[in-house]
Amino acid sequence: MLPITKQQWTLKARPQGIPDRSEVDIETRTIDHVPDEHLLIECLYFSMDPAIRGWMSDVPNYLPPIPIGDSVRSSVVGKVLQSEADGFAAGDLVVGTGGWETHGVVPAAYFAVIPADSPFPTHYYLSALGAVGLTPYFGLLRAGKAAAGQTLLMSAAAGAVGSIGGQIGKILGLRVVGIAGSDEKCQWVTDELGFDGCINYKTCGDMETAIRDACPEGVDLFFDNVGGEILDAALMNLNKDANIVFCGSISNYNATEPVPGPYNWWQVLARSVTVQGYLISDYLSEFPEGQAQISEWINAGQLKFKEHIVDGFENTLDAYNLLFEGKNDGKLMVKV
Ligand SMILES: NC(=O)c1ccc[n+]([C@@H]2O[C@H](COP(=O)([O-])OP(=O)(O)OC[C@H]3O[C@@H](n4cnc5c(N)ncnc54)[C@H](OP(=O)(O)O)[C@@H]3O)[C@@H](O)[C@H]2O)c1
Structure with missing residues (x-):
């Protein structure tokens, strides 16, 4: 050969x-x-x-x-x-x-x-049986300690990780609000995937206000894929003892200058927030468990992607x- x-x-x-x-x-x-x-x-x-x-x-x-x-x-x-x-x-x-x-x-x-x-x-x-499904699965259940009744805010919500993450949030009994970059994407996650709300970050005006309107009871769990201005706006809407799963920061990946902020970092202290830097590779030994559960949800029609x-x-x-x-x-x- x-x-x-x-x-x-x-x-x-x-x-x-x-x-x-x-x-x-x-x-x-x-x-x-x-x-x-x-x-x-x-x-x-x-x-x-x-x-x-x-x-x-x-x-x-x-x-x-x-x-x-x-x-x-x-x-x-x-x-x-x-x-x-x-x-x-x-x-x-x-x-x-x-x-x-x-x-x-x-x-x-x-x-x-x-x-x-x-x-x-x-x-x-x-995709669903790889990092795309496993990342939000362990991110929500382990790193984010998701619990029924909480409000979950998901950035890059219509993306691979975000769209599955939001659906897992719904399965676990959370109220789920997404953030995405077009009306079509927002419509998909609410109408097709069952998110409770979605903010188009390109047209919503002031992000901090838009999150407050969409999450009137505050955010208990922020699953962040984006960083930057969206993270800053989310920080101003967190409840006491909230969790942030720091999963990604795509708004910064192509930056050619040092990236400042987050400007509202003080809120982590003010609201006793836990910020969990999160890597799917830390859960390698548990992949079979995650794949089995995700397969079950796919077969039951509970996860679309x-x-x-x-x-x-x-x-x-x-x-x-x-x-x-x-x-x-x-x-x-x-x-x-
Ligand atoms: N920690 C881990 O172990 C782990 C594992 C896998 C993935 N991740 C992270 O998860 C995130 C999503 O990855 P993915 O593979 O699922 O990609 P994806 O969400 O399918 O695609 C990336 C999306 O990010 C959004 N985006 C791009 N530039 C942006 C910007 N400047 N501001 C706001 N949104 C922007 C775009 O959606 P819009 O049109 O909505 O802007 C784009 O479709 C990434 O940050 C990635 O690094 C982390």
């Missing part, structure tokens, strides 16, 4: 703002060896995650920066072509941390086999940047 010629999206320079082809571009490489404890995989789907933008920068993060010259790091679904590790065989479908590349040699430790009898399409393991799958390896970077314009319609993936 080897050598194999592969194509990869190489990180050529640290992006300034939204990444472009001078910073991330397609290169051809040869694979001629698969070391012990590694797999040779053919990549089938890439997950387009906002977090990848952080790994492209040389700043402290929960994973090291992607080295210049390497393929862009990404969650992928792939097919094993050659296994040099116990527990994996040629032909297995697998999910884990690989790269934006047609083929990869990846550490087996970063991958799991997708059950051959799974009733779900493989790309669900990058959209997947936005862009066709073609060569379209990966353009697809990725849709995230930062709010132009993704559900969980964004590339079919290689």
